[in-house]
Amino acid sequence: MRLNLLEGVRVVEIxxxxxxxxxxxxxxxxxxxxxxxxxxxxxxxxxxxYYPGADxxxxxxxxxxxxxxxxxxxxxxxxxxxSPRGRxxxxxxxxxxxxLIENNTPRVREHLGIGHADLARECPELVVVSMPxxxxxxxxxxxxxxxxxxxxxxxxxxxxxxxxxxxxxxxAIPYGDPVAALYGALTAILGLRERRNGxxxxxxxxxxxxxxxxxxPEILLQAQVDxxxxxxxxxxxxxxxxxxTFADGAGGWLSLTVNDDTQLWSLLTLIGGxxxxxxxxxxxxxxxxxxxxxxxxAAIGADAAVRALWEAGIAxxxxxxxxxxxxxxxxxxxxxxxxxxHPVAGDIPYSQLPLKYARAPSQxxxxxxxxxxxxxxxxxxxxxxxDAEIDELYATGLTSNAPDMx
Numbered sequence: 001m002r003l004n005l006l007e008g009v010r011v012v013e014i015x016x017x018x019x020x021x022x023x024x025x026x027x028x029x030x031x032x033x034x035x036x037x038x039x040x041x042x043x044x045x046x047x048x049x050y051y052p053g054a055d056x057x058x059x060x061x062x063x064x065x066x067x068x069x070x071x072x073x074x075x076x077x078x079x080x081x082x083s084p085r086g087r088x089x090x091x092x093x094x095x096x097x098x099x100l101i102e103n104n105t106p107r108v109r110e111h112l113g114i115g116h117a118d119l120a121r122e123c124p125e126l127v128v129v130s131m132p133x134x135x136x137x138x139x140x141x142x143x144x145x146x147x148x149x150x151x152x153x154x155x156x157x158x159x160x161x162x163x164x165x166x167x168x169x170x171x172a173i174p175y176g177d178p179v180a181a182l183y184g185a186l187t188a189i190l191g192l193r194e195r196r197n198g199x200x201x202x203x204x205x206x207x208x209x210x211x212x213x214x215x216x217p218e219i220l221l222q223a224q225v226d227x228x229x230x231x232x233x234x235x236x237x238x239x240x241x242x243x244x245t246f247a248d249g250a251g252g253w254l255s256l257t258v259n260d261d262t263q264l265w266s267l268l269t270l271i272g273g274x275x276x277x278x279x280x281x282x283x284x285x286x287x288x289x290x291x292x293x294x295x296x297x298a299a300i301g302a303d304a305a306v307r308a309l310w311e312a313g314i315a316x317x318x319x320x321x322x323x324x325x326x327x328x329x330x331x332x333x334x335x336x337x338x339x340x341x342h343p344v345a346g347d348i349p350y351s352q353l354p355l356k357y358a359r360a361p362s363q364x365x366x367x368x369x370x371x372x373x374x375x376x377x378x379x380x381x382x383x384x385x386x387d388a389e390i391d392e393l394y395a396t397g398l399t400s401n402a403p404d405m406x
Contacts, residue, residue, distance in 0.1 A: 001338075001352065001362040002073055006032040009192065011099045013037065013074070014081075014114060016044055018177035019131050019208055020103030021070040023184030027099070028073030029353040029365075030185075035093070035378060036074045036369065037081070043371065043403040046070070052348050061371055061403055062344040069350050071368030072340055077379075078372040080398045087113045091122040092383045099188045103131035103180070103208075107142045116203050127191035128203050131184050133176075135207035145208055147174020154212045155229075162233040179215060180208040242267070245319055246290065248305070249298025253319035256293075256309055266312040271296040342367040372401040 009032040013024035021036070021044070028034035038044055043061055050065030057063050077093075080086040090113060094100060100123075102114060109115050109130065119128055130136065133145020134153075148170050151157045156175075157168040183206045194201050234244045234255070242258040258264050268276050271292050297305045302318055309316035320328060326337055326349070337349040345368075352365075379385045379393065393399045 002029055002031060002365050003353070003355070003357055004031040004361040004363065005357070006030040006189075009033070009099065010097045011035070011101060011188070012094060012097045014100065014102040014104070014112065015131075016103065017046060018066075018070065018174065019180040019184065020101055021046075022178060022181035023103075023129070023131065023188070024101045025070050025073060026181065026185035026353070027101070027188060032099075034074040035077050035097075035374070036071065037077050037079060037090075037093075038371070039082075040078050040080055040372075040397060040400040041404045047371075047403075052345055057344070059344055059402075062342075065345075065348070068340075068342060068345055068348060068368045072350065072365050074366075074369055075374040075378065076369035076372055078375055078399045078401070079393075081112055083398060085393075085396075086398050089379070089383050089385075090114075093378070094119070094123040094126055096382050097123075097126060098192060099127045099129065101129045101131070101184060101188060103184075105132050105142045105144070106136050120203070124202070125195065126202060127188060127195060129184050129188045129191065129206065130204070131180050131206045131208060133208045135210065136205050145176070147176060150174070150176035150209055150212060153209055154216060156212070156216070159229050159231055161231050163231045175215075176208045176212040180206050180211040183211050242289070244290070246294050246297055248302040248318075249294070250302065252302055254297055254302050254305060254316060255319055256314060256316035258314060263312075263314050267293075267309075267314060270308055270312055338365070340365045340367050344370070370401075371403060372399060375399050375401065 006027060009027070011024055011027045011032045011034045013020055013034060013036045015021045015024060015036075024034050024036065036044075044067060046066035047061040047064045048056075051057070051060065051063045052065065055063075079089060081090045100114065100119070102109065104112065104114075106115070109132075110118075114128075116128070119126055132141065133150060134140035134143055148157070151170055151174070152168070154176075157170055160171060161169050187204045187206055191202065191204055236243045236257075240257055240259055241261065241264050243256070245253045245255045248254050256267075258267055276289055276292055300308070306316050306318060318324075325331060331337065336351055336354075338352055339347040339349045341347045376387075376390055379390045379399075380387070385393075390399075397404075
């Protein structure tokens, strides 16, 4: 459901991939009117791929799963803002907008006419949230940022994996993007508050690299005061007595974390077996204990093992595949996934905003927009164009309802 907490706020997004679009979608989920601006000749790359049923169909740009997820609760406006007329209309739109969210490099931002000097001149009251990969300053300011190289720069890749000499590996999710998106949405709301309270700050910057670094105090402190952190796989020797994943004997896995000796004794009581008490004094990571845990899980089954561990006060759970997670009883009971009907992509379930707000007014989510679906409405109602002027935009290729795939 879409909350109406930001009703009356207009946001324009000039973003790509994940960070900018996700930040803008959060604003839309909270009730803002979000306008996604795209080029008629260079549509959002994530409009393509992850098709429902692996079928791109006749209109693949309307079926991309990634775009469906991050495009909901938005309107689509197609405009070539690199042309003089497009630039003029862009500024007309932004003068009637509260927030601009963009995640381009400073060089691309200047090329598009949304550099800080341009916007300060044309739209001085506009709250601008820029989300470059490496920030607006420094030697890397214009470098392309993608999930893997952002993680490499933070040190995450270097400590991810097992201590077996294998090359560094990336996380399964490019965390730099969603972390920056959360900071970006928060910054946009704070910018609106600053403006409402009579403040003068309008330009805000969220570096994707620094957003991810902000989540890493533990490993950075280790590197500063002790030694370079080493890969430990699923273990956490600093804060736990035992932690890891264990085979369940049926092709699956179970994870558990034992924090202290009290929990370790509870675990030993559950699994039994002679000689395991030595784990208390000799260290809980020894292989005989792990082998005994896997035998116990296989003997009683993963579900029974998880419930027994929970009842003993030990954090544990199955390692679910994504499809299993979506069907999990807790996920279903919480309504985490809900279908958003789409005229081309169909009814595909997508995760809801993880925010429950008692008695907040809400309305159903709106599907990701069709390419240029709201062109005429926005050109007419926001930019003040006549039907004839809008027709001229179509005739000259400054807008369209289908991307130029040539």
